[in-house]
Amino acid sequence: MQAEVLQGGFANAPIDAAVAFRAAMQVMARPGCIETVSGGTPPAPMSVAAGVLVLTLCDPETPVHLAGALDCQPVRDWITFHTGAPFVDADTAMFAIGCWEDLTPVTRFAIGTPEYPDRSATLIVECDALGEGHRLSGPGIKDTASLALPEVEVFQNNALLFPLGLDFFFCAGDQVAALPRTTKVEG
Numbered sequence: 001m002q003a004e005v006l007q008g009g010f011a012n013a014p015i016d017a018a019v020a021f022r023a024a025m026q027v028m029a030r031p032g033c034i035e036t037v038s039g040g041t042p043p044a045p046m047s048v049a050a051g052v053l054v055l056t057l058c059d060p061e062t063p064v065h066l067a068g069a070l071d072c073q074p075v076r077d078w079i080t081f082h083t084g085a086p087f088v089d090a091d092t093a094m095f096a097i098g099c100w101e102d103l104t105p106v107t108r109f110a111i112g113t114p115e116y117p118d119r120s121a122t123l124i125v126e127c128d129a130l131g132e133g134h135r136l137s138g139p140g141i142k143d144t145a146s147l148a149l150p151e152v153e154v155f156q157n158n159a160l161l162f163p164l165g166l167d168f169f170f171c172a173g174d175q176v177a178a179l180p181r182t183t184k185v186e187g
Contacts, residue, residue: 008041009082010055016040020056027178028167032136032145034177040082043074049171050097050124051078057122058095060084065109067098070126090121097124100150106158109166117163120181125150127172135186136179147177155185 010016016039023035042051058064064085066075079085090096090108103123112120133148147170149155158165158181165181
């Protein structure tokens with residue numbers, strides 16, 4: 001095992017994980033909000049924000065799907081060493097990580113069942129930048145919020161599936177934003 005695999009995890013795991021978990025829950029509860037996270041340094045091409053989410057949310061019981069350039073040996077080794085999360089195909093993943101083009105079509109990911117809507121996937125989408133863009137409304141948003149999204153129709157259709165559907169984190173560098181399935185998106 002190479003030395004790089006051993007590096008990049010949380011220095012103070014209980015504190016760093018708690019701070020990162022709070023940031024993840026904050027952006028999920030307030031769609032359109034962007035938070036800066038730190039504490040983890042994954043190997044390229046994974047962003048700091050995506051790495052921090054993996055360190056915080058994944059464990060040996062959390063199947064992960066890597067898409068595109070992120071499906072490489074350094075990233076696989078890093079995730080295995082720091083979380084023990086198993087790697088799976090898209091249809092059985094609880095978390096999927098990649099750029100938008102590599103994660104689409106999103107219909108291949110689990111959206112839950114009427115009995116267990118929580119058995120759906122969360123997609124961690126790597127982006128070049130996060131910022132304002134499409135109009136968001138719904139739970140956690142006072143009037144409206146704004147977040148640039150890779151496309152609109154997929155997220156509109158996802159919201160129509162509620163209580164089923166996918167949840168999304170968007171990562172760029174050390175920034176993270178989220179779009180839960182309850183959020184309505186306008187072009």
